[in-house]
Amino acid sequence: MKKIKNLHDLEKWRSQILASRPKKLKRVIISSGTCGQASGSLAIIEAFKREIKNQRIEDKIELKVTGCHGFCEMEPNIIIEPDKIFYKQLKPQDVPIIIEKTILNGEIIPSLVYQDPLTGRSYPYQPEIPFYQRQLRWLTEANFYLDPTSLEDYIAYGGYKALAQVLESFSPEQVIEEIIASGLRGRGGAGFPTGRKWQICREAKGPRKFIICNADEGDPGAYMDRSLLEGNPHSVIEGMLIGAYAIGAKEGFIYVRREYPLAVKHVTIAIEQAKEAGLLGESILGSTFNFDLHVVQGAGAFVSGEETSLMASIEGRRAFPRQRPPFPAQSGLWGYPTNINNVETWANIPLIINKGASWFNQVGTERSKGTKIFSLVGKINNTGLVEVPMGITLREIIYEVGGGIKGGRAFKAVQTGGPSGGCLPESLLDLPVDYDTLTKAGSIMGSGGMIVMDEATCMVDVARYFLNFTQEESCGKCVPCRIGTKQMVEILNRIVAGQGEEGDIEKLENLAQTVKGASLCGLGQTAPNPVLTTIRYFRNEYEAHIRDKSCPALVCKDLIIYYIEPEICVGCLLCLKSCPSRAISGERKKPHHIDQSLCIKCGACLEKCPPKVGAIKKYTGRKRDEIMATESSIKNSRVGL
Amino acid sequence: MSCLLIKKMASEDKEIFKGLELNQKSLIHLLHRIQAQYGYIPEEVVDDIAERLKITPSEIFGILTFYKAFALEPRGKHLVTICLGTACHVRGGRQIAEEAERRLGIKAGETTADRQFTLETVNCLGCCAIGPVVVVDGVYHSHVSIDQIEKILKKATEKGDEKN
Numbered sequence: 004m005k006k007i008k009n010l011h012d013l014e015k016w017r018s019q020i021l022a023s024r025p026k027k028l029k030r031v032i033i034s035s036g037t038c039g040q041a042s043g044s045l046a047i048i049e050a051f052k053r054e055i056k057n058q059r060i061e062d063k064i065e066l067k068v069t070g071c072h073g074f075c076e077m078e079p080n081i082i083i084e085p086d087k088i089f090y091k092q093l094k095p096q097d098v099p100i101i102i103e104k105t106i107l108n109g110e111i112i113p114s115l116v117y118q119d120p121l122t123g124r125s126y127p128y129q130p131e132i133p134f135y136q137r138q139l140r141w142l143t144e145a146n147f148y149l150d151p152t153s154l155e156d157y158i159a160y161g162g163y164k165a166l167a168q169v170l171e172s173f174s175p176e177q178v179i180e181e182i183i184a185s186g187l188r189g190r191g192g193a194g195f196p197t198g199r200k201w202q203i204c205r206e207a208k209g210p211r212k213f214i215i216c217n218a219d220e221g222d223p224g225a226y227m228d229r230s231l232l233e234g235n236p237h238s239v240i241e242g243m244l245i246g247a248y249a250i251g252a253k254e255g256f257i258y259v260r261r262e263y264p265l266a267v268k269h270v271t272i273a274i275e276q277a278k279e280a281g282l283l284g285e286s287i288l289g290s291t292f293n294f295d296l297h298v299v300q301g302a303g304a305f306v307s308g309e310e311t312s313l314m315a316s317i318e319g320r321r322a323f324p325r326q327r328p329p330f331p332a333q334s335g336l337w338g339y340p341t342n343i344n345n346v347e348t349w350a351n352i353p354l355i356i357n358k359g360a361s362w363f364n365q366v367g368t369e370r371s372k373g374t375k376i377f378s379l380v381g382k383i384n385n386t387g388l389v390e391v392p393m394g395i396t397l398r399e400i401i402y403e404v405g406g407g408i409k410g411g412r413a414f415k416a417v418q419t420g421g422p423s424g425g426c427l428p429e430s431l432l433d434l435p436v437d438y439d440t441l442t443k444a445g446s447i448m449g450s451g452g453m454i455v456m457d458e459a460t461c462m463v464d465v466a467r468y469f470l471n472f473t474q475e476e477s478c479g480k481c482v483p484c485r486i487g488t489k490q491m492v493e494i495l496n497r498i499v500a501g502q503g504e505e506g507d508i509e510k511l512e513n514l515a516q517t518v519k520g521a522s523l524c525g526l527g528q529t530a531p532n533p534v535l536t537t538i539r540y541f542r543n544e545y546e547a548h549i550r551d552k553s554c555p556a557l558v559c560k561d562l563i564i565y566y567i568e569p570e571i572c573v574g575c576l577l578c579l580k581s582c583p584s585r586a587i588s589g590e591r592k593k594p595h596h597i598d599q600s601l602c603i604k605c606g607a608c609l610e611k612c613p614p615k616v617g618a619i620k621k622y623t624g625r626k627r628d629e630i631m632a633t634e635s636s637i638k639n640s641r642v643g644l
Numbered sequence: 645m646s647c648l649l650i651k652k653m654a655s656e657d658k659e660i661f662k663g664l665e666l667n668q669k670s671l672i673h674l675l676h677r678i679q680a681q682y683g684y685i686p687e688e689v690v691d692d693i694a695e696r697l698k699i700t701p702s703e704i705f706g707i708l709t710f711y712k713a714f715a716l717e718p719r720g721k722h723l724v725t726i727c728l729g730t731a732c733h734v735r736g737g738r739q740i741a742e743e744a745e746r747r748l749g750i751k752a753g754e755t756t757a758d759r760q761f762t763l764e765t766v767n768c769l770g771c772c773a774i775g776p777v778v779v780v781d782g783v784y785h786s787h788v789s790i791d792q793i794e795k796i797l798k799k800a801t802e803k804g805d806e807k808n
């Protein structure tokens with residue numbers, strides 16, 4: 004491949020690519036990120052290829068396999084251009100019908116069209132779907148159009164233009180000024196102003212400098228970075244190139260968690276392509292700027308997402324954090340000045356250069372600018388990745404983009420910021436999404452995990468879940484985090500097991516303050532947040548567990564029973580067959596019965612009981628005690644016989 | 645571990661060390677390669693690596709036990725990975741993991757006596773929208789319910805047998 008030497012070359016190549024693309028009648032875009040593939044997108048792609056070949060219509064249909072489109076609940080899905088017809092949850096057998104009816108004859112197939120779960124309205128065209136309507140897809144829009152393994156696609160989309168422009172007409176200081184003026188803040192969680200961070204690293208003295216892309220994405224329940232790296236790896240690379248130029252770094256690393264094999268694959272391919280085209284390596288785009296980029300795979304440790312630990316991991320050591328200062332910008336990788344940013348932060352850079360800081364900072368609130376990608380998951384109708392303007396309210400995200408709560412249940416809480424964040428209740432849903440407002444409410448913006456919880460989620464269980472997570476992931480270097488989180492988990496374990504005592508809540512609060520104040524790194528300093536926010540907003544649930552030994556959400560195993568209502572049960576044997584511990588007895592057409600002493604509370608029977616029958620119930624508290632009392636008296640009287 | 649395997653590794657050293665600087669920086673990368681090739685890190689190779697990379701064996705054991713990615717024991721023929729990330733947790737991932745533990749008769753992190761299955765849990769696979777997620781030998785299963793586990797496990801063994 005010929006190396007691109009300057010902006011002019013790049014523009015020329017771009018027009019050549021665009022001119023060489025045959026105009027076909029229709030274009031079928033298939034979303035095929037990890038979640039698409041998990042839902043069967045590969046079989047859909049195969050089916051299209053097969054049909055197109057069999058029917059010899061290669062000249063009519065163009066197939067485009069892209070990264071994730073964000074509407075993961077509807078995977079596998081396709082968009083048919085030029086009209087942007089959206090078909091959801093496809094099966095391979097749908098493909099020949101789609102080709103015949105829609106592609107060749109322009110007819111819409113109602114059964115494949117998305118239906119809004121709230122209004123029941125059908126939306127055949129992708130841009131009109133409420134899930135997409137309320138979004139502002141500055142970074143994720145490209146995922147609709149790019150084959151992530153094609154540099155040409157990225158170039159045709161206007162890629163590397165920002166880099167070329169920077170190398171041609173920006174001094175490093177001017178780049179930094181532009182980023183500062185944009186108001187961009189780090190998307191990795193803490194929200195440090197990006198331009199300012201670059202400036203510190205640029206001004207630091209050192210014979211070598213490094214930059215790092217943090218793609219460790221440890222927050223369980225979040226996958227924004229995966230989707231960006233997988234679907235548009237060149238945008239991250241371009242952002243890093245611009246950053247390296249501004250900071251004066253010649254070498255960079257992308258640290259990707261090992262659970263993301265497809266992201267590693269795509270970013271590795273992209274680096275090779277960029278090298279070949281003269282966009283990475285020596286004298287980039289014909290300039291005097293040199294830069295090398297390496298991919299490093301994580302090895303499964305949450306703490307390695309913390310910047311000082313991450314650097315230790317790149318150096319081949321255990322991912323232990325260390326005291327800051329000195330900050331990485333002063334002393335980072337192997338002691339040299341190092342700038343570390345999150346994937347999404349890097350991906351914003353080309354956009355800011357292309358459109359200008361004053362365009363970028365028009366969107367958002369006073370101190371949070373631009374857009375933010377969230378992974379909207381949990382008990383919500385439209386689960387997926389959403390990109391929204393800063394300042395949008397949580398309510399708008401959950402109800403307008405997310406389509407409300409699954410199964411018409413009631414909303415209980417939304418969790419942001421992962422293990423470092425908190426759970427916010429209904430009363431705070433009108434808060435705008437903004438770094439500072441969320442922090443004030445006791446949570447944090449975090450990297451973008453947004454987990455929606457409904458009335459069937461127990462908040463004490465959620466707090467225990469997160470604390471258990473941080474306790475297991477605590478590296479053990481400092482005492483408050485290692486021992487403090489352990490103590491807190493033990494108290495929470497007791498509470499969910501029905502052995503909570505008066506005073507436990509206060510004990511938790513005290514421990515939380517110590518762990519927060521005295522821990523070495525962000526892991527410990529934020530670990531108590533999920534506990535503190537659930538106590539602050541859902542104290543009554545803690546009290547129910549402790550005082551009444553009841554779990555109002557019917558989640559905590561030790562506090563609930565499964566019970567078959569004899570008047571409702573139709574005796575279909577389904578639950579009986581599904582029970583792994585043979586705790587259910589009964590005959591066909593006669594009410595079944597659960598032997599509580601054998602029941603392991605796995606929930607399999609409830610899953611099997613046909614919803615229109617609904618004979619299996621969960622009970623807690625007094626009702627549970629009553630049932631248990633009657634059961635044991637019946638048993639005793641039988642034994643007596 | 646059989647001597648044969650050690651010998652084989654020694655002869656394949658060139659491949660495994662290819663393109664790597666022989667120092668601490670390469671350690672994690674190298675361990676990933678060994679694990680990808682053998683399914684685990686045989687204890688016997690630690691001294692050898694230590695010598696080549698000029699670090700102490702204890703440093704390597706430190707790494708092996710710190711990071712979850714590395715196994716010191718051979719794994720089963722099939723690897724079952726169950727997500728316990730937050731999104732999967734609120735949709736019942738824990739119950740899915742417990743069902744798999746029951747069906748296989750082992751705890752998460754263990755391998756069945758017949759070396760057919762290794763069961764592991766992870767903190768998120770990045771497919772949070774379609775949870776609970778179970779991955780068997782690289783094949784993702786979405787929206788998994790308790791009663792699907794039996795089928796999913798059975799399919800894995802059938803597939804494996806086909807290959808043989």
Ligand SMILES: Cc1cc2nc3c(=O)[nH]c(=O)nc-3n(C[C@H](O)[C@H](O)[C@H](O)COP(=O)(O)O)c2cc1C
Pocket residue numbers: 188189190191192193194195197217218219220221222305306307308309310311343344345346348349450524525526
């Ligand atoms: C325990 C812990 C885990 C973290 N995990 C991540 C992560 O997975 N991804 C990330 O980008 N930042 C993570 N961070 C934040 C990083 O330390 C760092 O602030 C960030 O990468 C800086 O990038 P930004 O300025 O672009 O946000 C974590 C911090 C802590 C304390």
Ligand code: FES
Pocket residue numbers: 223224225727728729730731732733767768769770771772773775777
């Ligand atoms: S929480 Fe299970 S895939 Fe993310």
